[in-house]
Amino acid sequence: MAEIVIEAEPREVGSSNTARRLRREEKLPAVVYGGDKGSHAIVLSPREIISILTSESGQNTIFKLKVAGGSEDNVMIFDVQIDPITHRLIHADLVRIALDVEIEVSVPLQLSGEALGVTEDGGVLDHSLRELVVSCLPTDIPESIDVDVSELQMNQSIKVEDLAVPPSVTVVTPPDSSVASVVPPVSEADLEADLGLEGEEIEGEELAEDAEEAPEKEGEATEAEETEDELAPE
The missing domain is CATH 2.40.240.10 (Ribosomal Protein L25; Chain P)
Structure with missing residues (x-):
């Protein structure tokens, strides 16, 4: 270059x-x-x-x-x-920078391939870590690090310790950090529960029931008042 x-x-x-x-x-x-x-x-x-x-x-x-x-x-x-x-x-x-002194930099992680858990089982690929912190000489900084996800199955993950990095590079990011995983798709019911919609619907139903009961209670109160008027001495 x-x-x-x-x-x-x-x-x-x-x-x-x-x-x-x-x-x-x-x-x-x-x-x-x-x-x-x-x-x-x-x-x-x-x-x-x-x-x-x-x-x-x-x-x-x-x-x-x-x-x-x-x-x-x-x-x-x-x-x-x-x-x-x-x-x-x-x-x-x-x-x-000094070309003979190692430095810490963040290198992009590029995913390649189609995960088996996605193509065969309908899972969702979660790319959770997009950069890797490494230590190396300035002239040895890789442009990116490839992460092959093609063999990744449902509920499996690739961690930092699984990555293939150049021998001149020392990984600083914790080895147990998850890079990518295949997870089951989120159902509509789970999504509503996560968003709190289920609770809102129950609360809405309770409010509707209260609204329906209110006229009945008002009617009962009116009938009681009329009865009291009839029994009151003239």
């Missing part, structure tokens, strides 16, 4: 107005830190960061950061901020 190089410029830390102005100019405020060089505010192209985030290796991509008039470092994207309204990228955190 060809080396990715992104150029950046130093940035003076200012107000939120300064950050908005930079974004209007299609420049992304960012910060780079880690190692023994301290933290530095920079500005770079948002398109290049988006291109990395949408690549196959995504946030685990290692790239070269060249800061004008300054240093040149191997970095990764540590975090990004997205505007909740416009969904635009508004800030990025980059972390310096």
Whole structure:
């Protein structure tokens, strides 16, 4: 894979107005830190960061950061901020890395195959763990880890300890964590019970019965009043 190089410029830390102005100019405020060089505010192209985030290796991509008039470092994207309204990228955190020092990263788990418990028994495949935390050298980070579910039968599960990972990778996620399982489909009755609909129906029936009894009680009260009037002395 060809080396990715992104150029950046130093940035003076200012107000939120300064950050908005930079974004209007299609420049992304960012910060780079880690190692023994301290933290530095920079500005770079948002398109290049988006291109990395949408690549196959995504946030685990290692790239070269060249800061004008300054240093040149191997970095990764540590975090990004997205505007909740416009969904635009508004800030990025980059972390310096040493290629000869192991780091912990999250690697996507990709399911493959059709589970027997689904195709033959009508079960439902539950993909409960979507990322695996591993420790390895930056150059050994896998893009993803394949999980073959084709032999998975009803009420069976695949755990982290069952996964095939590269020998250069150490798994950090607990080994007994469930990755995927085949479970029986949820019936309509079970779903209603889970949602509390059954209790609501019973409560509704009780209210309806109370409403039907109310006129009868009112009628009984009226008859009693009339009887009292008839027996009252003139």
